[in-house]
Amino acid sequence: MLSLTYKPYNLKKKHVFRIARGARTSTPLVLTRITFEGVSGYGEASMPPLYGESVESTMAFYQQLDLSQFQNPFELETILNYVDQVAPGHPAAKAAIDIALHDLIGKLLKIPCYQYFGLPASQKAYTSKTIGIDTPDVVKERVLEAKEFQYLKIKLGSDTDKEIIQAVREVSNQALYIDANQGWTDRNKALEMIYWLQEQGTVMIEQPMPVDQVVDLAWLSEKSPLPIIGDEGVQRLPDVLKAKHIYNGVNIKLMKSTGLREAYQMIVLAKSMGLKVMLGCMSETSCAISAAAQLAHHADFVDLDGNLLVTNNPYLGVGLEQGKLQLSNTPGLGLAPVDWEAIQGE
Numbered sequence: 024m025l026s027l028t029y030k031p032y033n034l035k036k037k038h039v040f041r042i043a044r045g046a047r048t049s050t051p052l053v054l055t056r057i058t059f060e061g062v063s064g065y066g067e068a069s070m071p072p073l074y075g076e077s078v079e080s081t082m083a084f085y086q087q088l089d090l091s092q093f094q095n096p097f098e099l100e101t102i103l104n105y106v107d108q109v110a111p112g113h114p115a116a117k118a119a120i121d122i123a124l125h126d127l128i129g130k131l132l133k134i135p136c137y138q139y140f141g142l143p144a145s146q147k148a149y150t151s152k153t154i155g156i157d158t159p160d161v162v163k164e165r166v167l168e169a170k171e172f173q174y175l176k177i178k179l180g181s182d183t184d185k186e187i188i189q190a191v192r193e194v195s196n197q198a199l200y201i202d203a204n205q206g207w208t209d210r211n212k213a214l215e216m217i218y219w220l221q222e223q224g225t226v227m228i229e230q231p232m233p234v235d236q237v238v239d240l241a242w243l244s245e246k247s248p249l250p251i252i253g254d255e256g257v258q259r260l261p262d263v264l265k266a267k268h269i270y271n272g273v274n275i276k277l278m279k280s281t282g283l284r285e286a287y288q289m290i291v292l293a294k295s296m297g298l299k300v301m302l303g304c305m306s307e308t309s310c311a312i313s314a315a316a317q318l319a320h321h322a323d324f325v326d327l328d329g330n331l332l333v334t335n336n337p338y339l340g341v342g343l344e345q346g347k348l349q350l351s352n353t354p355g356l357g358l359a360p361v362d363w364e365a366i367q368g369e
């Protein structure tokens with residue numbers, strides 16, 4: 024029999040984090056634990072307010088769930104279909120169940136989750152480090168703190184975009200990912216900006232324009248010299264099919280996809296259609312970041328730095344060396360032993 028326990032946790036950010044659509048200093052989480060015959064798997068729902076989920080909505084969703092009807096975690100397809108059908112939406116709440124089940128299954132089988140998916144531990148998972156929108160001086164400071172990373176992900180979409188890039192270039196030669204978070208609305212200006220950004224050492228552009236400007240995004244993806252990756256415009260599996268006509272690639276995040284199982288299906292589908300695959304994250308602890316890192320073998324772009332930008336990460340998981348993720352070969356997600364009762368964060 025499976026039993027689910029959960030608790031809210033407020034994940035605090037090191038710095039005020041500003042993007043094209045707002046600023047915040049912390050992110051609400053709900054941490055999950057699923058136990059079977061004395062073995063526990065851990066998961067996490069991370070819910071930046073912009074996405075519409077909250078601690079309240081997630082707890083209410085879990086009150087509707089009855090996982091005790093399942094005899095063991097290996098009926099994963101059945102369990103996750105049940106969870107998905109309890110109510111529409113709630114992708115992060117669902118991801119926290121999926122992640123905990125994968126951790127649990129890995130521990131019971133005594134294999135790391137990447138092996139459960141038949142994958143090697145990625146040897147090329149160089150994660151980007153995200154730099155939020157800020158004044159040129161603060162941007163420079165953040166860039167200098169991120170020297171060990173091969174890639175910087177720079178948030179743009181304000182009216183100081185060029186100043187921000189110039190500030191970055193004053194102190195660094197690192198390759199850049201750009202995330203405009205839907206901040207550009209004129210496709211001709213966007214294309215011009217992308218050519219300029221290419222000259223500045225940019226290798227990829229994430230969600231340059233609003234998701235509802237589908238025709239403009241498709242036009243931009245055809246003309247752009249750099250791959251255009253859909254993020255806000257790509258949530259779950261059916262969105263990958265649509266993305267083929269709008270973007271050059273998709274940013275897959277566990278908190279959007281409802282967890283590892285659907286994320287893996289999205290990766291396979293995206294690859295089969297010739298789309299680039301990016302693995303992204305929200306502000307997350309090492310639990311959800313370690314989960315996403317299990318799939319890094321398939322990613323063209325890895326942006327799994329959410330656990331590095333916070334001050335009260337309660338888990339120890341995937342490591343980092345010279346900007347490269349280091350997956351543990353211990354079972355499940357590879358988290359260090361967890362003292363669940365000691366985790367207090369509301």
Ligand code: MG
Pocket residue numbers: 202204229230254255274
């Ligand atoms: Mg993004």
